[in-house]
Amino acid sequence: MKRKAFQITVTVLMLLSFVLVSQGFSATRRPNRPDANPGNPVTPTDFPAKFLPGIEKPGVIPEKKYFIAFSNGDMNDLWRLTFVKDVENFANRYMEEFGIKFMWTNAGHNSAKQLADIESLLALKPDLLLMSANEREPLNVVKEMCDEQGVPLIILDRGIVYQPTDDPNDMYIQSQSLDFFLNGIAMGVAVVRFLTEKYGEPKGNVVELAGILGSEPGIQRSQGVKFVL
Template sequence: MKNTTTYALAGAMTLALLSASAASWAKELVAFSQAGMENEWRVMDTKDMEKTFKDAGYDFVWTNANSDPAKQISDIEDLLARKPALLIVAPIEYEPLAPVPDMATKADVPLIVVDRALPGEPGKGKWLALLTTNFVDTGELVAKDVVKGLTEKNGAPKGNLLHITGNKGASPVVDEQKGLDNVLSKYPDIKFVASCDGLYSREPGRKCVEDLFQAFPKGKIDGIVFDSDDMMIGGIQAIKAAGRNELLGYLWGKDGTVDGLQAMINGEARFSVQTPPFFGEKALEVFKLFRAGKPIEPKTQYVPKEIFQRDTDQHRARLPLRIQELKAMGVGCC
């Protein structure tokens, strides 16, 4: 009887030790809610985030909201139920995702928001920081080149433009429009005569341009501003199909993709500006500061970016070099 009891106690102690060891080996979970995977930018954003945190020793799980705000809210509820060490959210739209900071605070899970903003204030509750691009500045950069391009084309800063926007209601779209307006408000003879939501994707961008051409035949518009290079490539397809080659060379994009840069080399597009998808390192840095009890400043942090133009020999020479850089990294985007 004594031996049986001794063996039972020894077995229980062994199980306890194994459980304790397993607990010490278990990796903490980082959860990422991605807005969608509809283009290479989002694919690279997700891959970068996953690699960064896995390399740092965390388990990593991510969800794809498929550009559906209701699904993204549901995804976030499911992720929070898993009690991750950190929740990272790339929101689809501004207002529909407004509950997210409170959801994270109530679940007592630290939150980092990347790419697009949300209502509320980073630094309040469990919302640690917003990591994004200064899209107002992006809009201003695009608008300044619009003024330059239309002045060259028409002899004065004047002309009618179409605007193919990204997802309406998304903070980059709102902020980029502010930047465009900040500059173009000084040039009343440059006007946006129509816009269409191209959903940041190639085929919707093509369809937008195709549809708008029905209302704006040749001679009625001087150029098109696209909120992404993907939409611009779709737009170029529509332009060529419709025989509207007078617009080639007066297309403004955003993201600095391989295809967008090639369109500039081909003389089809005029301008693009980076929207880098690589937020992983900054997110990890913020999380480490939080864990160390150190201040996170500023609460809104911007990633650096580069502009791409074709108006000088130096600018044109940069385009194929950037394509080579992207291909060497195994990416086609940003």
């Protein structure tokens, strides 16, 4: 659990530096920022390539003192708490090393509050918005909000209905998450194996505790389980 959160966080924070530096979002779309403090890369240059698909230069450093905003859906369990703390810890390292500004909000499992949080964050004109959506459908509008404001959007863990595209005008530039449908399939296979071992065939009563019904992990994981069963 901790390892998964750590891997996603490191990947995303390295990626956001790469994107901001290489694509020049701050210079072309957002307020001009002062030069970043000189420093050493936060992400090791030998970071495993398998965690960084499409990234050729691990260890890149930001050129400017970018303002990064992060909207989190909830912290109601140990995984979510660990995930948010990892994001915050790595952001603190960027702030200390390069002078990056980082601000984050937590919606407390309330999609309406998360939308309000994001409106407030976008009003501050960040160079990048990170979001882990409380629910998939209600937070889908955030993509359009970012398009309108010209703020690049990276989704962490919990996604929305929209998917990133190759359109240069599309501000939804990246999604970092697991394949929850495949995860559900693995769970379904495990259920079938258990029932077969117990009854000699895959029969029995199965109760699914889906978690947050409107979240992308809950939706896709449930679909994967039902695909098998």
